[in-house]
Amino acid sequence: MNKLFGLLxxxxxxxxxxxxxARRVKGTTPKQDGFRMPGEFEKQEKVxxxxxxxxxxxxxxxxxxQETFVNVARAISExxxxxxxxxxxxxxxARARLPENIRVVEMSNNDSWARDTGPTFVINDKGEIRGCDxxxxxxxxxxxxxxxxxxxxxxxxxxxxxxxxxxxxxTEGFVLEGGAIHTDGEGTLITTEMCLLSKGRNPEMxxxxxxxxLKEYLNLEKVIWIKDGIDPDExxxxxxxxxxxVRPGEVACIWTDDPNHPYYKECQAAYKTLSEATDAxxxxxxVWKLTMSKEPVYLKDAGSVDYxxxxxxxxxGALCDASYMNFLIVNGGVIAPQYGDEYxxxxxxxxxxxxxxxxxxxVNTLELIYGGGNIHCITQHQPAVTR
Amino acid sequence: MNKLFGLLxxxxxxxxxxxxxARRVKGTTPKQDGFRMPGEFEKQEKVxxxxxxxxxxxxxxxxxxQETFVNVARAISExxxxxxxxxxxxxxxARARLPENIRVVEMSNNDSWARDTGPTFVINDKGEIRGCDxxxxxxxxxxxxxxxxxxxxxxxxxxxxxxxxxxxxxTEGFVLEGGAIHTDGEGTLITTEMCLLSKGRNPEMxxxxxxxxLKEYLNLEKVIWIKDGIDPDExxxxxxxxxxxVRPGEVACIWTDDPNHPYYKECQAAYKTLSEATDAxxxxxxVWKLTMSKEPVYLKDAGSVDYxxxxxxxxxGALCDASYMNFLIVNGGVIAPQYGDEYxxxxxxxxxxxxxxxxxxxVNTLELIYGGGNIHCITQHQPAVTR
Numbered sequence: 001m002n003k004l005f006g007l008l009x010x011x012x013x014x015x016x017x018x019x020x021x022a023r024r025v026k027g028t029t030p031k032q033d034g035f036r037m038p039g040e041f042e043k044q045e046k047v048x049x050x051x052x053x054x055x056x057x058x059x060x061x062x063x064x065x066q067e068t069f070v071n072v073a074r075a076i077s078e079x080x081x082x083x084x085x086x087x088x089x090x091x092x093x094a095r096a097r098l099p100e101n102i103r104v105v106e107m108s109n110n111d112s113w114a115r116d117t118g119p120t121f122v123i124n125d126k127g128e129i130r131g132c133d134x135x136x137x138x139x140x141x142x143x144x145x146x147x148x149x150x151x152x153x154x155x156x157x158x159x160x161x162x163x164x165x166x167x168x169x170x171t172e173g174f175v176l177e178g179g180a181i182h183t184d185g186e187g188t189l190i191t192t193e194m195c196l197l198s199k200g201r202n203p204e205m206x207x208x209x210x211x212x213x214l215k216e217y218l219n220l221e222k223v224i225w226i227k228d229g230i231d232p233d234e235x236x237x238x239x240x241x242x243x244x245x246v247r248p249g250e251v252a253c254i255w256t257d258d259p260n261h262p263y264y265k266e267c268q269a270a271y272k273t274l275s276e277a278t279d280a281x282x283x284x285x286x287v288w289k290l291t292m293s294k295e296p297v298y299l300k301d302a303g304s305v306d307y308x309x310x311x312x313x314x315x316x317g318a319l320c321d322a323s324y325m326n327f328l329i330v331n332g333g334v335i336a337p338q339y340g341d342e343y344x345x346x347x348x349x350x351x352x353x354x355x356x357x358x359x360x361x362x363v364n365t366l367e368l369i370y371g372g373g374n375i376h377c378i379t380q381h382q383p384a385v386t387r
Numbered sequence: 388m389n390k391l392f393g394l395l396x397x398x399x400x401x402x403x404x405x406x407x408x409a410r411r412v413k414g415t416t417p418k419q420d421g422f423r424m425p426g427e428f429e430k431q432e433k434v435x436x437x438x439x440x441x442x443x444x445x446x447x448x449x450x451x452x453q454e455t456f457v458n459v460a461r462a463i464s465e466x467x468x469x470x471x472x473x474x475x476x477x478x479x480x481a482r483a484r485l486p487e488n489i490r491v492v493e494m495s496n497n498d499s500w501a502r503d504t505g506p507t508f509v510i511n512d513k514g515e516i517r518g519c520d521x522x523x524x525x526x527x528x529x530x531x532x533x534x535x536x537x538x539x540x541x542x543x544x545x546x547x548x549x550x551x552x553x554x555x556x557x558t559e560g561f562v563l564e565g566g567a568i569h570t571d572g573e574g575t576l577i578t579t580e581m582c583l584l585s586k587g588r589n590p591e592m593x594x595x596x597x598x599x600x601l602k603e604y605l606n607l608e609k610v611i612w613i614k615d616g617i618d619p620d621e622x623x624x625x626x627x628x629x630x631x632x633v634r635p636g637e638v639a640c641i642w643t644d645d646p647n648h649p650y651y652k653e654c655q656a657a658y659k660t661l662s663e664a665t666d667a668x669x670x671x672x673x674v675w676k677l678t679m680s681k682e683p684v685y686l687k688d689a690g691s692v693d694y695x696x697x698x699x700x701x702x703x704g705a706l707c708d709a710s711y712m713n714f715l716i717v718n719g720g721v722i723a724p725q726y727g728d729e730y731x732x733x734x735x736x737x738x739x740x741x742x743x744x745x746x747x748x749x750v751n752t753l754e755l756i757y758g759g760g761n762i763h764c765i766t767q768h769q770p771a772v773t774r
Contacts, residue, residue, distance in 0.1 A: 021488045088495040088539065091546070101408045104549055107493055108475035152475065159478070163492055163550075 023167045025130065029216040030169060035122035035130055036219035039185035039245050040329045043384040045129075047076050047330065048160060050378070051086035051094045052112035056147075056308035058371045059301055065367045066097060069112070072335065072375055073102050075361050079330040085109065085156070105163070110138070110153040113373055115240065116177035118380030119157035119168060122218065127385045131168035132217050133157035134176040139235050140200025141175070146234065146372075148310035164382075174213050175201040179238035179377055181214070184248045187221035187280030189214055192229045194237030201236075221280035226270050230254070230263050231321050231372070233312075240376045241323045242270050246288060246354045249279065254325050255289035262296050262319055288354045293322035293341040299370055314370075326374030327351065328381065329358070337374050338362040410554045412517065416603040417556060422509035422517055423606035426572035426632050427716045430771040432516075434463050434717065435547060437765070438473035438481045439499035443534075443695035445758045446688055452754045453484060456499070459722065459762055460489050462748050466717040472496065472543070492550070497525070497540040500760060502627065503564035505767030506544035506555060509605065514772045518555035519604050520544035521563040526622050527587025528562070533621065533759075535697040551769075561600050562588040566625035566764055568601070571635045574608035574667030576601060579616045581624030588623075608667035613657050617641070617650050618708050618759070620699075627763045628710045629657050633675060633741045636666065641712050642676035649683050649706055675741045680709035680728040686757055701757075713761030714738065715768065716745070724761050725749040 030036070051069060052058055058065040073082045077099065085107035086094040095104045109117070116139070119131030136154040138145035161168040180195045195201075196210055205213070211223045229237020243253045253271045256264055274287045297320040305314045324347035327336040334355050338344045344362065351360045365374055417423070438456060439445055445452040460469045464486065472494035473481040482491045496504070503526070506518030523541040525532035548555040567582045582588075583597055592600070598610045616624020630640045640658045643651055661674045684707040692701045711734035714723040721742050725731045731749065738747045752761055 022490065023487055091542065095545075095549070100410055103409065103552065106495060106546055155478065158482075159493055162482070162490060165490065 022162045022165050025167050025169050030122045030130065030132065031216050031219040033130075034124045034126075035128075036124070036185065037120060037122050037132075037181075037183045038383045039183055039248065040381060041245065041247050042185055043386065044080055044331050045382045045384045046081040046083060047328070048114050048118050048380040048382065049073055049082060049084050050107070050109050050112045050114045050117065050156070051084055051090055052371070052378075053087060053090050054111050054147075054311075055306040056311045057111055058305065059367065060304045065371055066094075068363070068365055068367045069378065070097055070099075071363050072365070072378065074099055075335050075363050076328065076330055076379070077101055078361070079333040085114070085160075107156060107159055108152040109156060110147060110150050113153075113177075113179075113377050114156075114380040115179045115377045116235075117153040117156040118178060119161055119166075120178050120181070120218070121166075121383050123383050123385055125386070129166055129383065129385050131157060131161040131166050133161065133168045133170045135171065135173050136177065137175050137200065139177065140198060143200030144198075144233075144236070145200060146312050147308075169217065171213075171217055174217075177235065177238065178380060179235060179240040181218070182239055182244045183218060183220070184245045184279060186248045187219070188224065189218060189220050189222070190224045190226060190239055190243055190245070190251065190274075192226045192237045192239050192242065194228045194232060195235060195239070198236040224274070224277045224279070226273050228266050228269065230266050230323060234372045238377075241321050241326055241374075242266070243274060244325065248281075249283045250286040250288065250354075252288045252290045252325065252354055254292055254323050256292045261292060263292055263323075267292065288350070290324055290350050290354075291343045291346050292324070293339050294343045295341055296320075297322040297339060297341075297366070297369060320369040321372075321374070322369055323374070324351070326376040328375050328379050329355070330381070332358055334358050334360045335375055336360055336362050337365040337369075339366050339369070340364065409549045409552050412554050412556050417509045417517065417519065418603045418606045420517075421511045421513075422515075423511070423572065423574075424507060424509050424519075424568075424570045425770045426570055426635065427768060428632065428634050429572055430773065431467055431718050432769045432771045433468040433470060434715070435501050435505050435767040435769065436460055436469060436471050437494070437496050437499045437501045437504065437543070438471055438477055439758070439765075440474060440477050441498050441698075443693040443698045444498055445692065446754065447691045452758055453481075455750070455752055455754045456765065457484055457486075458750050459752070459765065461486055462722045462750050463715065463717055463766070464488055465748070466720040472501070472547075494543060494546055495539040496543060497534060497537050500540075500564075500566075500764050501543075501767040502566045502764045503622075504540040504543040505565060506548055506553075507565050507568070507605070508553075508770050510770050510772055512773070516553055516770065516772050518544060518548040518553050520548065520555045520557045522558065522560050523564065524562050524587065526564065527585060530587030531585070531620075531623070532587060533699050534695070556604065558600075558604055561604075564622070564625065565767060566622060566627040568605070569626055569631045570605060570607070571632045571666060573635045574606070575611065576605060576607050576609070577611045577613060577626055577630055577632070577638065577661075579613045579624045579626050579629065581615045581619060582622060582626070585623040611661070611664045611666070613660050615653055615656065617653050617710060621759045625764075628708050628713055628761075629653070630661060631712065635668075636670045637673040637675065637741075639675045639677045639712065639741055641679055641710050643679045648679060650679055650710075654679065675737070677711055677737050677741075678730045678733050679711070680726050681730045682728055683707075684709040684726060684728075684753070684756060707756040708759075708761070709756055710761070711738070713763040715762050715766050716742070717768070719745055721745050721747045722762055723747055723749050724752040724756070726753050726756070727751065
């Protein structure tokens, strides 16, 4: 009887106790394992952000942009949970400045771009989630990267997965950032040649090899290539400044009718490419126009940005990427940039037409574009698992 | 109709979406809020540890003791989940050395004593848990603390609570460590005067005031005071080297029959105090004897410990605390120190008699006692919530 009891105890033990464990998946790809990258418009679990502090990226010791991050995090947290990752040095400050319902977790970092340093999550139809942990090299490594070193940033994806007990793929040295890709969740991806074929990422790979890699890791059938993005010198033209999926079969694209606008050519070209494209299901895409700011935005007070040996210096009058495209879709909402520009309201109106079932919320992100990014760049959404 | 739909959506939203939020509880105490510190023998959720790396605490660059931590973590993980907190500098090393089922999370720290830097958890009967975030000052602050600074260690309790969405009490500057207290979960606490009345902790408070503070934060009716611990110079005599609760009404106490053993007097005195004590329920305690090592252990190879300006230097021949008492109770198990001493097996046998329903597992922790602690010191258990 005692032996039987012990056996039953042991069996019960095995079934009752199974700790969350984050494995490194080896030898297979998400496609082989039945995982896909969902569209951003699909249901989400939470949003990850990284607290900004680089005084050689942001103006005035990053204090103004910290206020912007607080506002963005607060806006998102009205719709779903937010975790803010923060260096040990800034932990107390971030905790004190952020509302109590934002979770604050220590994590070393080189800068604040969670979209590019966080994992790209993939899900399957069994209610499981995994992470793609791309190699991160600060948008171009030693060729044209924006800072050195970037080792802490490159560890963020792994650390997030480990923190949450999520298995992850370390993608064999393939360099990619989350801002360079948008999917429809049904086999189609949009990206830019300017970025993915740049010399600082995967120069040894052909366009076809890069496409194959994306197809394997994100479970795709088709990649739609836009030629150029709008920031050749920073992210080498991330697609998340240019276009995104609104829902399967529909994309939003940056737009201006003004031939004197500095991004006129890029807008026209991207719109043309997307209007002529078909997706993985053979659908012709519906393309929504999203205005650029009426007035181009140029960097001011660049003198308050620190000098740094290995960071690209910022100069007064540098053109900033005042695209409204870098918004974030959340559960029931859209968090969109505002600049104090005449077209701010138009952009919100256009977004509300694209997303009639979501509440569109604007946040002033002028300070953020001075630093080279926007709302989508500083957030990484974690999709909800579904069955 | 549209308005009604909006209202229903809004109501649904409020009920569906409630993020885990970690508040700082202000103006009340756990006792007032109906929370109590459970006994270590009650059901647990997980165990927290902090990866060792101080080369001025541990021998040979802390490499041998890292192996010990791996062994302790692995032993615990056979019974319940373990999270290992680790500095950014050691993250990759710790992740590679630890089994995959141990969760590794970055957290800055000054040293590796999770029992003393982690939160003391309290639970209520509604299935809720909160943390007590005592002030930590490295066992004596500027009076007789063991290192400086200790600011990262003092933040660990808050960070753990924040990480897990657990509300916490910052205990108004009251200095305490988890190793200084053991409870029966039914209103009784054991501690030592040597530690709690030390000059480096709360010298402005009387014994009665300290007792009141403990009663408020841990929900107690009675504090049993043992006079001395066995390590006056390090933790100022933490009780977890001397005695602990086996279950309500029963305690274990260090013991030696050998009048020449260096801890003979302390063993006799603690045993006498506990044998004469009654608990909060008026029960006379049953006291289990747990042997000390037969041979006292003295520090060897102290020359491999780094010199440091603000750390107490280690010397060859220093007496180490080879008490078997510093074990950890886990779900279905007991993880106990072993030293390669003649009484190793006796200690395991005595523990198995005390805990007939648990599997007693020994781990060699000689390297750990050279650093001044043991299994209980390097672990903080998180109790399971119960209804």
